[in-house]
Amino acid sequence: MSIAAPQLEAWLGRSDSLAPFWLATGSEPLLMLESGDLIRHRAKELGYSDRQVLEMSGTADWSQLMDAAASIGMFDDRKFLEVRLPGGKPGVKGAKAIQDFLAIPPVEGVITLFTLPRPDWQGVKASWWKALSEKCTVVDCDPIPRPQLPAWIAARMAKHGQKASRDVLESFADLVEGNLLAARQEIDKLSLLFPQGELTRENIEASVGNCSRYTIEGLVDAICLGASDRVSRIIDGLEAQGEVFPLVLMVLTSQLRNLVKLRTAQEAGQSFVKGVFATPALKAGARRLKLQKLTAALSVLADIDRISKGLDVPERDSDPWIELKSVSLFLARSR
Structure with missing residues (x-):
């Protein structure tokens, strides 16, 4: 079972009991922190007064996990166990310990909450992560779109x-x-x-002060959704934040190529493209943007790459950020 973090409080309020295994994961630290607080608070209301926290890493002693679950306090018959893995990588021994822990029947009277960032595309294929995802009630703590x-x-x-x-x-x-x-x-x-x-x-x-933190992924989404005002604001923000320009250009170029693949597939009546993780925003962008404009934009990005390396490109501004904003707005305003 999977629950979006913003819906967790309401879900817990309707529940008379808690599953034995929980996983709060994602890329938004605030939501992970608050989700843990909500689950812990609800567990306390249900009588899980004994609490133990394990701060773990790839080099930690993972034998603590099984020992902690088995040792309930003398005056308590219910325990709340938190396993925090801030680095997101349990190591070889940790991976085995997690799988072994989840493979046995849950210890009666013990609720275990795992809190860690979601692994990258390689990590999600690991056996220990699959065990967590399948055995736990998962709270998705990703950024709010x-x-x-x-x-x-x-x-x-x-x-x-x-x-x-x-x-x-x-x-x-x-x-x-x-x-x-x-x-x-x-x-x-x-x-x-x-x-x-x-x-x-x-x-x-x-x-309220301006405390926005802009991301390259947000820029791609804004372009795909045709939000031109937001595109302009994000690019200005990325430049002000000191974002590494080659990285911005690399990600944007990669995603435009994905849009080309998705658009080509759509025109051929296909709904799936191997090797492309099609987010809702990318799908919307592929429906909105024609191949001609996408290929033209890729050509401009190639020029911008040369500009960023100090080369002269006729009829282009010498500031790559200006050219990046121009081509991004061209795509966002296209119909």
Whole structure:
């Protein structure tokens, strides 16, 4: 079973018991932290008062895992065991220990929560990860997609008795995009500065600083979805953050090639392309962008690559960021 982190609190509220094995994983630290807090709190309500935390790594003594599950306190018959693996790699001994631990029947009266980042594409093929994914109730702690961020902010505000219009929430989301921890801090701050009720744009602008953290993946999604204003903002943000330009260019070029493959497959009536992880945004981009414009953009990216290496390209600006914004907006505005 898999539960999205934003839905976990409601799900736990409807549950009279907890599964023996849990896995909080993803790439959003705040959601992983809060998911662990929610599960731990619900376990305590259900009588799991004995708690033990194991901070593990690839070089840790993994024999602790089985020992911890077997040793329940003298005055408690229920235990909550947390296994934290911040590095995401258990090592050879850890991998075996996890598989052995999950292979036996759950110890009665013990709930175990594993918390770790989701492995890369190679790691998810490992036997220990497959065992975790199959045996545990999984809480997906991935970043909130930008289109869903205003609703996430609104839900957080509602807990403090505050609300805002859709336009104000969109403005708020622009200021905290890609930085959920900052978003939570700003929402908490607003609850202290203003009374319950509706917040105005002026309230937000006076109190919330620009703490957005932009990503290359966000840029690709914005291009695919035709969000030109967001494309411009993200590129400016990536440059201001000091993002390594060759990396930005490499990822964007790779994803445009994937779009070409997806578009070609769509025109041939095919729904699957081997070797392409087609996210909803990429699928939307492949439907929206024609092959002619995609191939033209790839040609421009080749020019930008030469510019970034200090070579002159006729009729192109010498600043690769300017050219990158130009071709990205060309794609975002294309129909």
